[in-house]
Amino acid sequence: MSVRTLRIDGRDLAVPEGTTLLQAAREAGIAIPTLCHLEGLSPVAACRLCLVEIEGTDKLLPACITPASEGMVVQTATPRLQDIRRTVVELLFTEGNHVCAICVANGHCELQDLAVTTGMDHSRLPYRFPARRVDLSHPFFGLDHNRCILCTRCVRVCDEVEGAHVWDVGWRGEHCRIIAGLDEPWGAVDACTNCGKCVQVCPTGALFHKGDTTAEKHDEPAQLQALVHARHHQQWNP
Amino acid sequence: MSSGTGPSSSATSSRKVRLATVWLAGCSGCHMSFLDLDEWLLELAELAEIVYSPVGSDVKTYPEGVDVCLVEGGVANADNLELLHQVRTRTRVLISFGDCAITANIPGMRNMLHGADPVLRKAYLELADGSGQLPHAPGIVPELLERVLPVHELVPVELYLPGCPPSAARIRAALEPLLQGGWPELSGADLIRFG
Numbered sequence: 001m002s003v004r005t006l007r008i009d010g011r012d013l014a015v016p017e018g019t020t021l022l023q024a025a026r027e028a029g030i031a032i033p034t035l036c037h038l039e040g041l042s043p044v045a046a047c048r049l050c051l052v053e054i055e056g057t058d059k060l061l062p063a064c065i066t067p068a069s070e071g072m073v074v075q076t077a078t079p080r081l082q083d084i085r086r087t088v089v090e091l092l093f094t095e096g097n098h099v100c101a102i103c104v105a106n107g108h109c110e111l112q113d114l115a116v117t118t119g120m121d122h123s124r125l126p127y128r129f130p131a132r133r134v135d136l137s138h139p140f141f142g143l144d145h146n147r148c149i150l151c152t153r154c155v156r157v158c159d160e161v162e163g164a165h166v167w168d169v170g171w172r173g174e175h176c177r178i179i180a181g182l183d184e185p186w187g188a189v190d191a192c193t194n195c196g197k198c199v200q201v202c203p204t205g206a207l208f209h210k211g212d213t214t215a216e217k218h219d220e221p222a223q224l225q226a227l228v229h230a231r232h233h234q235q236w237n238p
Numbered sequence: 239m240s241s242g243t244g245p246s247s248s249a250t251s252s253r254k255v256r257l258a259t260v261w262l263a264g265c266s267g268c269h270m271s272f273l274d275l276d277e278w279l280l281e282l283a284e285l286a287e288i289v290y291s292p293v294g295s296d297v298k299t300y301p302e303g304v305d306v307c308l309v310e311g312g313v314a315n316a317d318n319l320e321l322l323h324q325v326r327t328r329t330r331v332l333i334s335f336g337d338c339a340i341t342a343n344i345p346g347m348r349n350m351l352h353g354a355d356p357v358l359r360k361a362y363l364e365l366a367d368g369s370g371q372l373p374h375a376p377g378i379v380p381e382l383l384e385r386v387l388p389v390h391e392l393v394p395v396e397l398y399l400p401g402c403p404p405s406a407a408r409i410r411a412a413l414e415p416l417l418q419g420g421w422p423e424l425s426g427a428d429l430i431r432f433g
Contacts, residue, residue: 093341097350100433101337101402112433121398121430122340122390129349129385146350 006072013068021063021074022050032076033085033117035092035110036151037064038201038221040228041160044152048088049114052076060084086118093120094127095174097146098204104217105205111149130174137187140210141199145177148206154178154198157224166192178206200224255305255417257282258290259335260325262311262318263345263386267403268336269293269310274406285417300324306416308335308399308409312342313387317380326393331416334395335409337402337432339388346386354382397422400432 002017008025015024020043025032035047045062052063055073063076075081092098092111100106114120132145155167155178166189170179181189199207200220208217230236261269273293275282288294289301300321307329313319326332337343348357363370373379389395399412408429415422424430 097347099341099343099347101343103433106433109433112431113427116425116427116431119425119430121400121424122334122388122395126391127342127346127349127388129346129352131350131352 004068004070004072006068006070006074008074009076015068017067019068021052021061021066021068021072024068025063025074025076030076032063033114034064035114035149035203036153038153038156038224040221040225041153041156041201044156046150046152047092049085051081051084053078053081082118085114086120087124089114089118089120090123090125092149094123094125095130096148097129097132099146102214103147103205104208104212104214105147105219106215108215108218109205110203110219128174132177135180135186136210137185138192138194138210139187140194141186141196142208142210143178143180143186144206144208146206147204148178149204150176150178151203152178153201153203154207157197157201161224161228162193162195162197164191164193164195167198197224254287255285256289256301256303257286257413257417258288258300258304258307258325258329259292259294260290260300260307260309260311260321261292262309262322262339262389263314264311264336264338265344266292266310268308268338268401271336271401271403271406272308272409275410276406278406278410282413282417300328302328304329306331306333306413308333309339309389310335312338312345313383313389313392314345315380315382319383319392322389322393331396332389332393333397333399333412334389335399336404337400340390340398340400341432342386342388343402346388349385354384357382397424398430399424400430402433 003014004017005014008028009030011028013024013028022032033049035049037043043064045065048062050063051060053075054061100112135143152169155169158167159165166180168179170177170183180186199209201224202219205217259269259272269292289304290297307325309325309332313322334340338345351357351360358372362372397412399408401408411429412422412424
């Protein structure tokens with residue numbers, strides 16, 4: 001196995017070829033905030049929270065999809081990056097309608113946590129208050145577009161792990177939203193197996209169990225990771 | 239962004255800090271949390287003079303020369319706006335107190351209906367039992383603003399104290415340094431979490 005040596009935040013590291021900067025950093029105990037990334041799902045670099053600085057280029061690169069290469073010198077937490085991350089979180093908060101106090105995910109929300117991590121005690125950007133819908137057509141689950149940050153974890157888990165591909169991303173710009181089937185009510189989509197994996201991996205309160213009220217939703221990515229791991233290692237084969 | 243040091247002239251220990259609290263469009267939960275300071279309120283009374291507050295004073299007019307003011311609530315109507323401008327003009331350190339002041343929060347959910355008139359129609363006509371009428375009492379019932387706004391979108395703010403409500407411990411962490419002439423450094427989930 002070929003090895004790549006690089007330096008992240010002043011620390012010399014050696015990692016196997018193909019390791020991403022995010023994996024390399026995390027294995028070295030260097031925390032880089034992420035939101036769309038989830039172990040067990042393919043990376044999409046959608047949220048831009050894991051942007052890092054790499055010596056020799058002015059471009060900021062997302063750590064979750066950038067492979068470590070020989071001699072790379074990487075910075076993960078410069079003041080510039082910290083300001084960009086806070087701005088990204090402010091953009092997410094102001095773009096939708098995120099009312100933590102009355103959200104099912106209050107206290108267990110990755111977006112709420114990131115506001116703390118990035119030091120966002122207020123938004124420097126104005127709130128948009130868009131008019132968004134809630135889809136309660138599914139018998140067990142709900143989708144509140146007000147709380148959706150378009151991380152596409154639900155799209156990926158349904159396609160890559162459950163194999164049902166109920167979810168997609170429809171429309172463009174401020175109208176962009178998660179759609180079920182061919183933009184149908186979720187409950188009308190036959191492909192849905194009612195497995196609930198999308199709810200488990202949703203980082204906010206956008207996807208939730210009906211009946212959950214304020215602060216009652218806990219996302220459970222560990223279950224997904226156990227499933228993906230077991231499949232990969234064929235733990236259920238005789 | 240927090241300036242880190244706050245306004246240049248700090249309160250001196252030679253006199254009590256003039257402290258105010260203001261209640262705009264919020265549920266008063268932040269003020270209830272303030273009362274949850276319990277026995278520390280006795281220490282607070284040693285360090286500060288409460289010059290205006292719905293829970294600590296009977297003064298009706300916001301006074302001049304206030305050192306620190308906790309502002310609870312979003313800015314939802316003409317009265318809120320007028321009082322906020324008085325507060326800003328007469329206060330050295332304005333603290334945006336709780337999620338409604340910082341994000342518009344629950345009161346701000348009416349902004350999704352886009353305008354005061356649709357909100358009034360929804361509340362007083364569409365959802366009424368047939369006998370609804372729009373409230374109209376000029377000079378008595380304050381006019382709604384078109385949108386509920388966070389405090390800092392209207393006036394400069396020195397310090398932000400998120401939470402719905404901010405816990406008593408969080409309020410103390412912000413006030414205590416200010417009362418002693420210092421400046422609080424608020425970070426971490428215990429001190430700046432929304433919700």
